[in-house]
Amino acid sequence: MITTFHLPTKIIFGPGSLARLGEEARRIGPKAILVTGSRSMRKTGVLDRVVHDLKANGVDTLTFDKVESNPRVSTVDEGAAIARGKGVDLVIGLGGGSAMDAAKGIVLASTGTESIWHYIKAEVEAKSPVPSLILVPTIAASGSEANNGAVITKWETREKMVFFNPYLFARVSIIDPELTLTLPEKPTAQGGVDIFCHVVESYLTTRKAFPLTDGIMETTMRLVVESLPQVLARLDDIEARTRLSWASTIACSQFVELGGGGGARTLHGIEHPLSGYYDITHGDGLAALLPAWMRYTLPAKKERFYSLGRNVFGEADGILATEKWLEKIGMKLRLQNLGIEIERMEDMANCAVRTAPWLRHHPRLLDAAAVRQIYQDSY
Ligand code: NZQ
Numbered sequence: 001m002i003t004t005f006h007l008p009t010k011i012i013f014g015p016g017s018l019a020r021l022g023e024e025a026r027r028i029g030p031k032a033i034l035v036t037g038s039r040s041m042r043k044t045g046v047l048d049r050v051v052h053d054l055k056a057n058g059v060d061t062l063t064f065d066k067v068e069s070n071p072r073v074s075t076v077d078e079g080a081a082i083a084r085g086k087g088v089d090l091v092i093g094l095g096g097g098s099a100m101d102a103a104k105g106i107v108l109a110s111t112g113t114e115s116i117w118h119y120i121k122a123e124v125e126a127k128s129p130v131p132s133l134i135l136v137p138t139i140a141a142s143g144s145e146a147n148n149g150a151v152i153t154k155w156e157t158r159e160k161m162v163f164f165n166p167y168l169f170a171r172v173s174i175i176d177p178e179l180t181l182t183l184p185e186k187p188t189a190q191g192g193v194d195i196f197c198h199v200v201e202s203y204l205t206t207r208k209a210f211p212l213t214d215g216i217m218e219t220t221m222r223l224v225v226e227s228l229p230q231v232l233a234r235l236d237d238i239e240a241r242t243r244l245s246w247a248s249t250i251a252c253s254q255f256v257e258l259g260g261g262g263g264a265r266t267l268h269g270i271e272h273p274l275s276g277y278y279d280i281t282h283g284d285g286l287a288a289l290l291p292a293w294m295r296y297t298l299p300a301k302k303e304r305f306y307s308l309g310r311n312v313f314g315e316a317d318g319i320l321a322t323e324k325w326l327e328k329i330g331m332k333l334r335l336q337n338l339g340i341e342i343e344r345m346e347d348m349a350n351c352a353v354r355t356a357p358w359l360r361h362h363p364r365l366l367d368a369a370a371v372r373q374i375y376q377d378s379y
């Protein structure tokens with residue numbers, strides 16, 4: 001089997017690395033749009049620091065700070081129109097996965113007049129010149145900084161779609177764990193669950209074991225399992241935050257599948273309709289669904305669950321160990337506590353099958369009936 005590893009992103013990692021942003025941006029182009037969320041970067045003072053640094057490096061920057069969590073098609077289109085009007089060379093995404101994914105959408109949609117939705121549906125292609133992308137994550141969670149995927153929601157139809165495009169690889173990603181120090185407990189825990197799921201889903205659904213891939217995946221999962229409780233105990237623990245940031249950048253990128261292994265992130269496919277329909281936080285949806293998704297998968301992958309227990313938690317039962325860990329980090333959740341309604345489960349299950357074609361790669365049939373059953377078992 002031939003595997004291709006292609007990651008054309010310069011990754012600059014480390015506490016204090018944010019100071020490199022201005023000079024990296026200057027090398028790319030004189031006109032930029034800075035894409036971020038509506039509150040946290042302004043509140044923490046990071047936005048002022050970044051705008052000042054870009055100005056000092058001669059980069060004429062316009063700030064677009066309207067990105068909401070679970071970013072909408074309409075927000076991306078609004079940002080794209082502004083970027084197009086300014087004729088930017090560079091799009092900078094500063095924030096969590098929502099801001100970074102919106103920045104990715106703006107890179108594509110700013111090259112034409114069509115909505116980003118048409119790019120998601122692969123009905124149109126980016127027109128040259130395509131602006132370059134710099135990403136600066138401020139949460140250890142999505143890993144958007146090291147992949148060419150994005151997740152954007154068409155709010156009118158509640159369709160939350162994952163899509164990939166070569167132009168969505170950042171030219172430069174600057175991962176500064178110091179930026180995550182201002183993140184409170186809840187979003188820190190939600191982000192940690194997201195990182196863990198990015199790896200455990202692929203690990204448990206892999207076609208067969210590959211020693212290098214297993215080594216990378218088990219190490220990355222142990223890093224999250226051990227570092228997250230340390231961070232939750234002391235939010236300003238920069239060493240533990242740094243370990244969490246490394247795990248985040250690796251977990252949803254090709255790095256984690258080096259060595260030829262890797263399966264399908266099917267739990268993500270059935271979570272996205274929940275955050276699409278109810279605008280809940282992605283990490284909460286994953287935490288609520290994980291145990292039932294695991295129990296549904298167990299019969300087809302008993303040996304992988306045993307390896308998970310033994311090599312990640314040092315316990316015999318990988319599912320019980322995972323549930324204990326979720327409890328320890330305050331993320332043992334039920335769908336009813338997240339406002340999910342039984343009446344809409346069938347609709348969401350059909351939406352999952354429609355919007356996540358990779359469900360067919362699950363080691364056990366994951367059709368609408370099975371998805372609905374997992375929702376029901378997580379209620
Ligand atoms: O809204 P703002 O002001 O930005 O505040 C944010 C938001 O309220 C706040 N925040 C961010 N950095 C902070 C901070 N608060 C204090 N200090 C900081 N340093 O945290 C809140 C959550 O931010 P958000 O970006 O929504 O969270 P996350 O990073 O978990 O991203 C979630 C989005 O990423 C997508 C999800 O579906 C969801 O839309 N994903 C993207 C992926 C990808 N591109 O590869 C993969 C993931 O599986 C995920 O699906």
Ligand code: ZN
Nearest residue numbers: 142194268282
């Ligand atoms: Zn995720």
